[in-house]
Amino acid sequence: MLTLTPxxxxxxxxxxxxxFISVLEFAVGLLANVFIFLVIFWDVVRRQPLSNYDRVLLCLSxxxxxxxxxxxxxxxxLACFQNLKEPLSHRYETLLMLWMITNQASLWLTTCLSLLYCSKIVRFSQTFLLCLASWVSRKTHxxxxxxxxxxxxxxxLCLWDFFRKSHFTVTAMLFMNNNTELNWQNTKISFFYTFLFCYLGSIPSFLIFLISSGxxxxxxxxxxxxxxxxPRxxxxxxxxxxxxxxxSLLSFLCFFVVSFCAAIISVPLLMVWHNKIGVMVCIGILAACPSGHAAILISGNAKLRRAVETILLWAQSILKVRANHKADPRTLC
Incomplete structure (x- = not known):
């Protein structure tokens, strides 16, 4: 049996x-997704019609x-406040549950993206599949x-549960007295069932994603x-x-499998082995995966690539003007 030193x-x-790594991953993810959002939202500002693909990318960013x-x-x-020898704080529990909800929504949005790819790219010959592809295109909104x-x-619901628990924390502590171990066991069971429920709820979207990718x-x-x-x-x-x-889809599949494994491993690390370093590594992996997929989405989208090239040309021209300005002897007088 595998055992880790707490x-x-x-x-x-x-x-x-x-x-430092968390700040770096947050900055990269923030820049990539804000860039995707602003490029697509600029079309909304200019009152240009958005395609279904752009709408999904907007929601996904x-x-x-x-x-x-x-x-x-x-x-x-985790790094500054949570001690693993104590029960999980309500703040940390709520953050983890909100992350699970957001991650599940990300999977559903990527599933919508895969369905759109199928409806637009694949040439179906069967009548049923043609009607299904047309229905997907019409029902994207x-x-x-x-x-x-x-x-x-x-x-x-998650936030309501957080405020409800926070309101009754003092009362619960008065009644629990020294039953810290019982409180810890109840927290473990509650968190495990919530984690299991969220990932079981991801099975339908993941199956649809696999079918459309296939x-x-x-x-x-x-x-x-x-x-x-x-040959023509x-x-x-x-x-x-x-x-x-x-x-785009296979890269998301790889990132999702890696993040799923990291999330699964983090549960026993957090609840059974109480290994804080292991949980930190898992959180680092979970934060890196969305940033990697955002970079692949940018590289595979013509509109986003053009925006990147425009920004790079603008930055290059600014640097060239500054270099010429420094090199000009008249500016030194």
Whole structure:
């Protein structure tokens, strides 16, 4: 049986390194998702029509901003305030539960993205699949609205539970007296069931995501075999669309599997082995995954790539003007 030495506290050096990495991951995630949000929102300001893909990206970037903020607050709470030899504080429990709700919403939004890819890229021949693809394109607004409202509803319930627990904390402590161990066991059971419920609720969206990604892979295989049988042009727009869509979806799948493993491992590290360093490593992994997927989304989207190139050209021109200004001898007089 695997056993780890409890590490209830960590050294100041390890804590500072963890907080530095957390700040760095938060800054990268913030910049990437704010960039995606501003580029798409600028079309709203200019009153240009948004595609369904842009709407999903807009909601996903906002979701990731909340996700990074919650993970950053979890990192601060874990490093500075939470002692693993004591029951989990209500603040830390609430942050973890809000993160689970936001992470589940992120999975549903990415599932909507995969369904959109299928409806726009894959060429269906069956009538049922054609009707289903048309329905997905028409019902994207409703799907996004359901995801947002259900996530907000769960978050409100979580916050209500937090304030209710905070209100009765003093009364509970008076009645519990020295039953700290019983309180710790109740916290463990409650957190474990909440964690299990959230991840069981992610199974339907994950299955839909896998099916739509599989359909795209099959469609890409058929398209490539058709191209080999009937070679026409070396450049094919449909092939590029397949590859970009699969790059986005498969990268999310890899990041999701890594983050899922980190989340699963963090539960026994937190509740059974009380290993604070292990939990810190898991939180670092969880914060890195959304940033990596945001970077891949930017690289695979023509509008976002053009915005990046414009910013880089603008920065390059500013640097060139400053260099010329310093090199000009007349400016030194």
């Amino acid at each position: 590490a209830l506290t960590v050294s100041y050096e390890a804590k500072h390194v963890f907080l 906002l979701n990731r901003l909340f996700l990074h903020g919650l993970l950053f607050l979890c990192a601060i709470q 409703q799907m996004l609205l359901i995801v947002i409202l259900s996530s907000c509803f769960c978050a409100v 359909v795209l892979i099959v469609s890409l295989g058929r398209h490539m075999s058709t191209m080999k049988a009937h 042009n070396s450049h094919d727009c449909s092939l590029d669309a397949h590859i970009k869509a699969l790059k």
